[in-house]
Amino acid sequence: MPAGLYRALLTLAGAVVAIVLAIAISSVAILAAGANPGDAFAAFFNFGETTRAVVNSITTMLNRAVPLFIAGLAVAVGFRMNLFNIGVEGQYRLAAVVAAFVGSTFVAPAWVQIPVIIVVAAAVGGLYALIPAVMKVGRGVNEVISTIMLNYIAINLAAFLVRGPFVGPRPAGQLTISTPQLPESAWFPNLNFIFEMFGLPAPRGGGLWGFLVVAILLGIGLWIVLERTRFGFDIKASGLNASAALASGVNPKKMVISAMVLSGAIAGLIGLPEILGSTHAYNTNFTPGLGFLGIAVALLGRNKPAGIAIAALLFAFLDRAQGPLQFANVPPSVIVIMQGVIVLLVVIFNEITSRMALRSEERRAARRLGTDKPVEVAA
């Protein structure tokens, strides 16, 4: 068996065991809650009675997965070179409020308007991530701490902006505050036609967010950058062995800055699916916490785009069951427990399986060289 395949299989086996264990642990919790685990797991797979409901549920799940996926990508860029960007949370919120506001100030054809908004969001996220990067490079400030502080600052700043300079009009009697509504040219077309192609009814709500396409392209693009380009190689080298990277001409300062800014720029996009796809403005109900969830998603996906996609779908799958679980009278907090336990176990099993893979690789190498045969010498 080729070494790569063996490693992949082992990883997969680890993930499966971890998930099975996580299910076992959450079953105990569900039992303790006086509910029936069977009902609970049925609820996870209960996508609704009618086709319409099923389509809705699938859309809900995919729509949830999109921002999680982007958040995971953002986090992963840094994590791959041991740069812990905990600040994705702040970066995406600030980027979202600014992008939503800028997008509402002008009207242009959709193919101009939407890219401009995306670029603004990426720029704001990237610039905000530049702060901890510069602090690290210039003054050696640990990025974990600085990004945590900057998260608080960004959250407050976003609140200030949406209430103050960026506030938009709103109908009487509505209490949520938001930026001005985006013109229709900024609404990202949805992907409902996919369902219609299969003769299914279109989902409700904002429909299947068209930003999904952007996310997929982003994932592929990032994969190419990380796996195939010089920049990606430099990131990998810095992550695996910083001093070797330094000695081989990788400029660590440049890497910290570019990886952080790239991470922040991707983070800037996290809020856009929601804003361009359904709310068409940044408001005080804007979904928080995606940056933190992104960390978990990235870890679960082992910092690789394909893995992150799977992890985002898994998280979205679990999150979607919020309603069905309550219909089945199971406490919905089981979801969070499952997510946490899965992350913890997957991470542990990753460790075990990768160690097993290394061992076997060493053995294989040694076998090929025949060094495991000691020389027989008379003492």
Added chain:
Amino acid sequence: MSSDTLAPARPAVELEGITKRFPGVVANHDIRLAIQPGTVHAICGENGAGKSTLMKILYGMQKPDEGQIRVNGTDVTFRSPSDAINVGIGMVHQHFMLADNLTVLENIVLGAEPKRAGRLDVARARKRIKELAEAHGLRVDPDRLVEDLGVGDRQRVEILKVLYRGARILILDEPTAVLVPQEVEELFDNLRELKAEGLTVIFISHKLDEVLGIADAITVIRRGTTVASLPRSEISSARQLAELMVGSELPTPETRESTVTETVALKVDGLSMESDGFRPVPKGTSIRLYADKLKAEGKRLLLDDVSFEIHKGEILGIAGVEGNGQSELIEAIMGIRQAHGGISLAGQDISAWSTLKRRESGIGYIPEDRHRQGLLLEASLWENRVLGHQTQKPARSGIWINRRAARADTQRIIREYDVRTPGADTLALALSGGNQQKLIVGREMSGEPAFLIAAHPTRGVDVGAQAAIWDHLRDARAAGLAVLLISADLDELIGLSDTLHVIYRGRLVARLDPSDVTPERLGGYMTGAITATEEM
């Protein structure tokens, strides 16, 4: 523990049938060994023969898969080093085992702390350390941070650590590797003293004359098995011992005819480096003046006005005790650390260039620590081939990494340098040290560099690989490569170099002709014992 009795009947240490397997490697295979109390017992063997593993087993750090250990006649099984410490065994490791941020005292007492009313009794510890230090001539200041110590001091701390625990059996794994001959002599005096007090010393070294100088008995290990165990008197020469070790003739690094040309490949001019971080020289001041001012203020210079030229086809060796500025010199030339002064490559000033640009313009670099600076252990061999050559053919095409070409070129290195590996996709950590080193040498030689820094190119590499690496260096030199060679192996230095400089406290203190210098005299310069620069 009655090792002080006259009865020679009971060996201090007896090992019987020790076997230890690592994944893919049998490090020790049915080792048998008896060590008499009150003697210095040397253990010799090639790199990777299994010496350190055996000692770690004896010290409780590794568990043997099979076999029996007897200490002073009683059977023992060790679960951890503390079990070994309890029966009076102490070990000085091949690599320093010190916590840099702790003081000398803390490092010494760790694990055997004197206590009073729950407190660490610092006063008693200090007194005890002072006593021990005086008794054995191992001077150190117990309150200094280990971080600030030089290698010699660190070695002394390591030995004090062992003595402090009242060890009666001392294991010294290559204690002399980082010492100069004078320091070695000092250490040997200490060892003889300890022996006289009835202690047993197990001593590992690759330097056979040292072994012959100190040992009462010698055991030779080859490929994990004891091949001979003899009293000193039965060995007549280092050559005989060496042949026992490798089972064949020894290769020697000998340079044939000189290939030195007139063209200067690399010129270093007045290179200086502060110890506390780079600061730009004030305008209008010369580097020399600036450096003098720094020294007048009592600041130390890591590099002090280092100047030399290397011609095409020349190997310039730098000898020196570790920590005298070699690493800094290399890092300054590579652009990893900022320094004052000029560096020019083929007449072009490169002192403001980035590391990357320097590499691109033809500098190759075999780093001193291959695991730290030379390899991505968890990446494949072809990716390691790309490392340092990301911007050069064949690894790169535009912004992309050319994977196919990189793989193909890795295959070439594997062939030409005889890297023993299943393939180019194997992870680097699966290779043995020697093979890793060959890969690095192959990588750094590719792309026809104009100038190569070779830092300890054969450290920890076994005899066969060593000879191969020397050959490659010589061939490249003949083809016009300029080499800066830094090595702790004086024979290698003397044998390969066309010119030899000695670095001491950041200064080049002597320029010697390798054809008529002995390791002893070299050692004299390296320790500052000889200061005359008559040969400069």
Added chain:
Amino acid sequence: MTRVRKYHLALIGVSMLILIVSVVRVISGQNDITSSGTFTAALMLSVPIGLAGLGGLWAERAGVVNIGLEGMMVLGTWFAGWAGYQWGPFAAVVAGLLAGALGGLIHAIATVGFGVDHIISGVAINLVGPGITRFLSEVLYKEGTPAAEAGAGITTSPAMSGEAWHLSLPWLSSGPDLFGTLERTHWFLISDLAGILGGLTRNVDVLVVLAIILIPLTFFVLWHTAFGLRLRSVGENPWAAESLGVNVYGYKYIAVVISGAMAGLGGVFLVFGVTKYVEGQTAGKGFIGLAAMIFGNWRPGGLALGASLFGYADALKIRTSGAVTSIFLFGAILLLFYLGNKIRLLVRPNQPVELGGRTAKDYTIMAGAAAAAVILIWMWMVIDQLPNELVFITPHVLTLLVLLVASQRLRMPKADGVRYRRGEQH
């Protein structure tokens, strides 16, 4: 010798600080800057941060990075609330400690036992902690349960039964309350001191006393006992420790479990403060604690300083948004001091010219400092009320600024965050 010098320096530093603060108070007229109320509140807000920071200290001194402190703290709050309402304050302390320790144990198993990356495991614990507590509330506090009868809801526990002790200094901060009397005079310096002392000694929770004792205790245990030496050695060079027979895994486990217990105690303190568990009451204090520890250079004293600074800024911003603008004035005065010192060094005659001094860079820095001082004073005079959102970020901005100034002198344990496996060389 050096210790004494350091101690004197610290003393001088603190007095200078109080003096400047006092000047700022008198100029700005913001009495709340040194009022006892502010200091009481600051103490209350600092203690959980400090405890979390201590948790971080214990773990990181043994080489394990613990960003799971927040999750452990959450566990601490829930269990303290749960045990507290049934069996009183003492049980709350025990339960909170144990729950935090349990979180620490999970982190230890993952990082020490399995060698998982420390940040990764910490993140996972931060995810699990709130999940578990929410779940427990949903199960144990749902309608119809006895707890719900006693006032529990999905987001809160019932109130603690019985009361925790509170202490005051006789005469000085209770009864005749000398400090209080002095404080109300608003005299320069004297009432500032009285305010500070009064605030810190009046009606203090026992847990505060405990937390404060834990600071020197931690210092003593880690730096003056054999246990502490071993624990630190494990964070500096586990391979060396292992070679001397120190049980590296054992010490790491102990350290991380203690770390969790400290974080849990921080949670208990939060519960004591309001007599019950309230969901979300940790509000990121675990993270701030970690920042305080780094701020404090991985030392208990520095950590206490960091936590106090943060707590103080937090208290001030909640109590008097207006006083926050005085920080501009404070900053300006500090900058002026810095400038004065620089100038003094530059113009001092016949000294060996400070090498690298008087370079363009120095002048730029000085010009920058002067400009910043002017801007700060201008801002202080012009702005009398910042938008709330900007007031809210003061503590975080201050922390960032201090890190920017101090970060290069920080010295963390050498093997912090490093994965260690027994018998494997690094």
Added chain:
Amino acid sequence: ACGGSGGGTTASTAPSSGAASEAPQEGALKVGLAFDVGGRGDKSFNDAAYAGLEKAKTDLKAEIKELSPAGDGSNRGDLLRQLADAGYNPIIGVGFAYGEDIKKAATEYPEIQFAVVDSASNAPNVTGLLFAEEQGSYLAGVAAATKAKSGHVGFVGGVENDLIKKFEAGFVAGVKSVKKDAKIDIKYLTPDGDFSGFKAPDKGKVAAEKMFQDGAEIVYHASGDSGLGVFQAAAAAKKKAIGVDSDQRLTVKEADLQSVIMTSMIKRVDVGVFEFIKAFQGGAKGGSNVTYDLKVDGVGLATTGGEVDDIKTEIDAAREKIVSGEIQVPSKP
């Protein structure tokens, strides 16, 4: 919405649905309700809504289902759709955060009637259930100002959003109506969008402590769970506080805290929810708002504990004036 029919709980701005009124709904009544973040069991707002729902269950024989959103509130719209798909009609969203989501759901399910608490109607099949918090708060202000001899009172808001500002505006107006020169300390714990201000009793305590130390005698809070800290500060300072949403003298179980809660501004979300369901059963259609104000006892002051009995006349007078329209209470500070 509630038709203009009798009963003491008629909303003052009756929806104009009377004309379009159809025959009562046939079949079983299935009522769905989606909570705001915090969910059922929060002992406050969400629980009040649930009380209305439960009353519908017993009184109207309704089948009920209530759902809580995820912690980040990201799935509010989905909950509404899941309830709709499961055949629930009418469906109620609790909290102004549902405004936008209800609007969307209402256009997607035109056959279903929706209601949203605290937000205005924005579709033909949406009823806005509004509460005149400012009126209730006005009374709280009157009570506070009348009781506070020094004329120094305070207000602690959890999150600085427009809903809480309504409380502030009414309270300030009420206080000023009694004492023009009264000193009113106002503090918010977190900015809009950061809902941790409703869960930070320690901050509530610090804020209230400061007010009491400065001489405030009574502090009114609209800060969810953070109010606990306000009560504790009041107890420690031996002063008074005013609760919010429900009669907190009843819901708070600690005896020492009960006694500091002079009164509470009650917001009858339960009434709103119940009346909506009842009206739905009666065939009412949405498209308009129902405001629960003083006139219909949609808001009011609690009298538990009897601490405000002695100023009943003042409070009643103020109430009269508001009901009659003589006083217009501002809803923005």
